[in-house]
Amino acid sequence: MTSNHDNASSKSKVSSPKVKMSNLAKREERLAFRLLLPALLIIAIIAFYPLAQVFYTSFTDRVFASGQETNFIGFDNYQQLLSVHITTLDPVIDEATGEIMIDPETGQKVYERPLDVLPREPSRYREFNQFSLFGNRYVVGATDPSFIQSVSNTITFTVVSVFLELVLGLAIALVVNSKFRFRGSMRAAMLVPWAVITVVSARMWEWMLAPSRIGMFNALFDWMGVIDSPIAFLASGTYQLPAMIAVDVWKTTPFMALLLLAGLQIMPEDIFEAAEIDGAGKIRQFITITLPLLKPAIVVALIFRTLDALRVFDIFQVMLGQSQYSMASYNYFQLIGNRNMGLASAIGVIIFILIFLFAISYIKMLGVDQE
Amino acid sequence: MKKSSGTFGVLKRFGFNFMIIFILVYLLFPFYWAVNSSLKTESQLFMTPATAIPRDPATLEFSPTMQNYSAVLRDGQFLRGLANSSIVATSTTVLALIAGSFAAFALGKLRFRGRRPALYLILAMTMFPQVTVLTGLYAVITALGLSARVSMIFAYMIFTLPFTTWVLTSFFKELPDALMESAQVDGATTFQTFKSILLPLTAPALVTTGLLAFIAAWNEYLFALTFTSIDPTARTVPVAIAYFAGAVARQEPFGEIMAAASLVTVPLVVLVLIFQRRIVTGLTAGAVKG
Numbered sequence: 001m002t003s004n005h006d007n008a009s010s011k012s013k014v015s016s017p018k019v020k021m022s023n024l025a026k027r028e029e030r031l032a033f034r035l036l037l038p039a040l041l042i043i044a045i046i047a048f049y050p051l052a053q054v055f056y057t058s059f060t061d062r063v064f065a066s067g068q069e070t071n072f073i074g075f076d077n078y079q080q081l082l083s084v085h086i087t088t089l090d091p092v093i094d095e096a097t098g099e100i101m102i103d104p105e106t107g108q109k110v111y112e113r114p115l116d117v118l119p120r121e122p123s124r125y126r127e128f129n130q131f132s133l134f135g136n137r138y139v140v141g142a143t144d145p146s147f148i149q150s151v152s153n154t155i156t157f158t159v160v161s162v163f164l165e166l167v168l169g170l171a172i173a174l175v176v177n178s179k180f181r182f183r184g185s186m187r188a189a190m191l192v193p194w195a196v197i198t199v200v201s202a203r204m205w206e207w208m209l210a211p212s213r214i215g216m217f218n219a220l221f222d223w224m225g226v227i228d229s230p231i232a233f234l235a236s237g238t239y240q241l242p243a244m245i246a247v248d249v250w251k252t253t254p255f256m257a258l259l260l261l262a263g264l265q266i267m268p269e270d271i272f273e274a275a276e277i278d279g280a281g282k283i284r285q286f287i288t289i290t291l292p293l294l295k296p297a298i299v300v301a302l303i304f305r306t307l308d309a310l311r312v313f314d315i316f317q318v319m320l321g322q323s324q325y326s327m328a329s330y331n332y333f334q335l336i337g338n339r340n341m342g343l344a345s346a347i348g349v350i351i352f353i354l355i356f357l358f359a360i361s362y363i364k365m366l367g368v369d370q371e
Numbered sequence: 372m373k374k375s376s377g378t379f380g381v382l383k384r385f386g387f388n389f390m391i392i393f394i395l396v397y398l399l400f401p402f403y404w405a406v407n408s409s410l411k412t413e414s415q416l417f418m419t420p421a422t423a424i425p426r427d428p429a430t431l432e433f434s435p436t437m438q439n440y441s442a443v444l445r446d447g448q449f450l451r452g453l454a455n456s457s458i459v460a461t462s463t464t465v466l467a468l469i470a471g472s473f474a475a476f477a478l479g480k481l482r483f484r485g486r487r488p489a490l491y492l493i494l495a496m497t498m499f500p501q502v503t504v505l506t507g508l509y510a511v512i513t514a515l516g517l518s519a520r521v522s523m524i525f526a527y528m529i530f531t532l533p534f535t536t537w538v539l540t541s542f543f544k545e546l547p548d549a550l551m552e553s554a555q556v557d558g559a560t561t562f563q564t565f566k567s568i569l570l571p572l573t574a575p576a577l578v579t580t581g582l583l584a585f586i587a588a589w590n591e592y593l594f595a596l597t598f599t600s601i602d603p604t605a606r607t608v609p610v611a612i613a614y615f616a617g618a619v620a621r622q623e624p625f626g627e628i629m630a631a632a633s634l635v636t637v638p639l640v641v642l643v644l645i646f647q648r649r650i651v652t653g654l655t656a657g658a659v660k661g
Contacts, residue, residue, distance in 0.1 A: 025482065031561055032477040036489060039474040042466075042532060045515075046525045047496040050507025054499055064506070172394055180391070188643040189395060191582070192402050195639040197590045197609050200632040204405050207625060212419060216404055219420035250401060255583060259538065262579040266545060266572070296541040303494075304534055311500045314592070328500040335502055348503030355498040 058345035064335055070342075077346035081147050085125050087117050089137040114139040147347070150325035156241060157326065158309040158358075161248045165305055166298070168249065169256025174286075176257070177264045187261075194254040202318035205247045209233040209319075240324050247315050252308070256301050263297025264290070299366050306358045310351060327351050402636065409629035410435035416626060439630035443615075449631060451604065452611030453638075456589055459520055459607055463527040463588040464581050470528075471535030472577065476565045478536070479543030480551065490540070497533040501593050504529070509597060519605035522598045527591060531584040542576040543569060578646050586639060608635050 058077055062070040089111040094101040101110040118125035118141035125141035128148050132138070142148045176186055196204070208216040211232035218230040233239045267290070275285050313328040322333060327347060335344035408416060411425045415436075418428055427434040443449050477483070478490055508529075512522040546569055554564040570577070592609040599606045606614070612631045615624050 028481050028561065029483040032481040032483040032486075035473040035477040035481075038470040039493060039532060039536060040489075042470060042525070042528050043493065043496050046508070046511060046528055047504075049511050050504040051496065051499060053507035053510075054503050175387075175390055175394065178387075180387070184644065184647055186391065186395070187647045188640050190398060191586070191643050192636060192640060193398055194583070195586050195589075195636050195643075196402060196405070196632060197592075197612065197635060199590075199592045199609055200405075200612060200628060201401075203625070203628060204401060204408075204632070207408065208401065208404055214417055214419055214421055216421050222420060250398070254398065258579050258583060262538075262542070262576045265575040266542065293545075296545060300538050300541045303537070307498065313500065313502065328502060331500055332502045341506070345503060348499045351500055351503075352495075352498045356495075359494065 054345045054348050057342055058349045060342045062341040062345075064339040064341040064344070066339065073342070077343045078350075079143075080123065080343065081144050081346055081350065083123075083125070083143040084128070084148065085119055085141045086138055087141070089114065089117060089130065089139050091137075109137075111137050114141060146325060147327075147330055150327045150330040151350075153241060153324060154310060154312065154327040155354075157244055157248070157312060158306060161245045161252075162302065162305050162309055164245070164249045165253050165256045166302065168253045169260055169301070170298075172253065172257040173260035173264055176261055190257060191254050193251045194258075196251070198251070198314045199318060201251055202247070202315045205243075205315075206234065206319050209243055211235060234319055235323070237324075240320060244312075244315055244319070244326075247319070248309065248312065252305060256305060259301040259304075260294065260297055263294045267293050295366055299362050302362050303359050306362070307355050310355050310358065402633075405629045406633045409439050409626055409633050410437075411626055412436050412438065413626065439624075439626040440634070442624075442627050443631045443634060446611075446615070448606065448611045448614060449608070449634075452606050452608040453635070455520065455605055456607040456609075456635075459523045459527070459595075460585050460588040462524045463531055464585040466524065467528060467531035467535045467584050468577060468581050471532055471580070472539050472570065472573075474536045475539030475543055476569065479540040480546075480548075480565075480569070481561070490537075493533050493536050497530050505593065505597060508594070512598065519599050519602040523591075523595055523605075523607070526594045526598065527588045530591075531588060534587070535580045535584055538580045539573065539576060542573045546572060582643060582646060585642075589639065 059072060059074060060070045061073050061076075091100045092110045092112060093099070102108070103110050114127040114130070117139065118127070123143050125143055126145050128140045128142045128145040130137065130139045172190065176183060176190065180186075193201070207214075210218065211234070212230050213219045213222055215230075215233075217233065218227070221227045222230070231239065233243045271289055271293075272285060275289060280288070311328045312326045313332065316324070316326040316329040317332060320329075322337075325333065328351065331344050331347040331351070334340045334347065407424060414428055415422070415425050415434075418426070422431075424433055425435040426432060474489075474493065478486060508526055512526070517525065550568060550572075551561075551564050554568050555561065559567070589607075590609060591607075592613070595607045595610045596613070599610055608631070612628055615627055615631070
């Protein structure tokens with residue numbers, strides 16, 4: 001761009017190149033603002049107030065749907081949600097023998113009760129979990145263990161499902177991008193999982209995962225002889241998260257695949273032709289050409305998938321109810337069940353911050369958006 | 372795929388076809404199960420073990436029922452829901468694509484101060500969970516006095532606009548600058564260049580983001596449930612399905628829900644079939660050479 005204008009201005013001696021550039025830059029800037037205007041207007045009208053309200057409410061004790069007076073309480077909601085305390089659990093000494101007490105049934109050392117050692121101020125800490133390190137026993141306490149659990153559930157869910165979706169989505173996009181006979185129908189079929197209404201798809205999977213042979217999976221596994229008795233996929237702690245991940249991967253892989261496919265589609269074919277002539281193999285072409293060119297599409301797809309995964313609500317709410325929370329379903333429980341709007345807003349802000357961190361780290365890690 | 376010959380070629384084609392079949396089964400089987408369930412009566416649904424096709428409980432012969440479908444179609448709610456969903460999802464998509472592609476062109480191709488903050492501001496509007504923004508959003512909509520359908524269209528901007536903007540920005544950025552410059556040398560204004568050269572080039576991206584945004588709007592439940600609470604005639608399909616009352620009062624009408632889900636998915640697939648031509652052709656390859 002620069003060279004063109006330098007040429008043009010050197011011919012016309014009146015205007016110096018600098019002035020001409022800045023004029024052009026100004027025009028470009030004005031056009032940019034005008035183009036951004038519709039989007040910014042929509043944000044201003046529809047999003048500004050609700051988002052500002054969430055931030056504000058998170059510092060209050062507002063009660064949902066009530067005339068009760070609202071007080072400003074600073075960071076109390078955040079403290080309530082995020083306070084974590086780790087402390088050692090000492091073995092219990094048998095007073096009669098002066099030795100460490102051993103559980104006669106399990107043969108394990110007996111430790112103090114977590115509730116006795118965890119702090120009670122400013123509010124009571126309850127046990128989140130325990131672990132052993134270098135022969136010592138530790139307990140992790142939190143003022144809101146359900147929330148800490150929901151954070152860990154949500155992050156595990158997000159990392160595993162987004163990773164699987166990326167791998168599967170990329171594979172599907174590559175397959176569909178090659179030319180074969182039923183490509184058109186394949187592209188349409190590919191979108192079916194994404195097209196099934198989310199709430200209904202949660203119901204559908206709930207039915208398929210039913211804890212008896214009414215459910216497709218138990219009937220199938222039983223028929224294959226893999227299991228002796230039906231598995232309660234949605235009730236047992238071992239299977240709850242894997243089941244959620246499986247459902248989400250099935251439902252949203254098409255989203256990932258289609259976005260990556262569009263990225264593959266706008267790649268100029270001549271690069272591949274040139275690589276072919278140079279004798280680069282398919283795998284080399286993929287690593288040295290396809291992946292780097294696809295990076296921007298991958299980043300955007302990752303950001304939006306992660307954003308949705310961190311806010312996952314429907315499937316947890318419908319399939320697990322209150323037996324296991326995601327951050328958003330815990331948020332819903334606090335707002336609708338406990339009517340604790342201040343606390344619910346604080347959860348919203350924490351989710352917001354988490355999403356922001358993920359988005360920034362994708363952009364930084366994959367080195368996109370460098371001017 | 373190039374036609375390769377010999378044993379290796381056959382093997383390769385076989386492997387490729389196997390992969391396609393595997394992908395199709397993985398993606399379609401749960402939907403097949405929904406269709407299968409929709410063709411079963413209440414008692415067939417509760418048969419153990421579950422059957423892969425609707426069978427008569429006594430004779431185990433193939434015996435599908437259409438009762439769920441006729442119940443769904445007789446329900447005026449559902450058909451009105453289809454109309455509402457079409458209006459809301461189409462308007463949302465068009466609005467999100469127009470505002471989004473304008474913004475994306477500015478963000479992806481023009482130089483101006485505040486580019487990065489604008490990009491993140493747009494993304495930030497979608498980073499809160501829906502439940503959290505619901506009360507504030509409801510207040511805005513009541514204050515503006517919007518009807519239920521219009522409220523949904525505007526509310527859905529919260530998740531569709533950042534999506535279209537970000538995806539299209541990344542695609543605009545990929546287009547070579549030389550393209551814009553040569554058009555400008557030819558005397559086209561920046562906006563003309565955008566409209567008649569860059570926009571057609573990103574057609575595959577436009578169609579893709581449009582489809583994904585359309586489906587996201589089509590499937591949205593929580594906002595729709597809240598905003599249509601005062602106007603039941605504006606209920607969209609997901610809400611209409613949630614309001615299905617079973618023939619047996621205490622039982623949720625699972626068969627009917629599955630029938631409705633199957634009926635709703637079909638038009639979407641047809642839509643994709645129509646638009647996928649645009650994704651395939653993608654006028655790009657030749658023109659980008661510059």
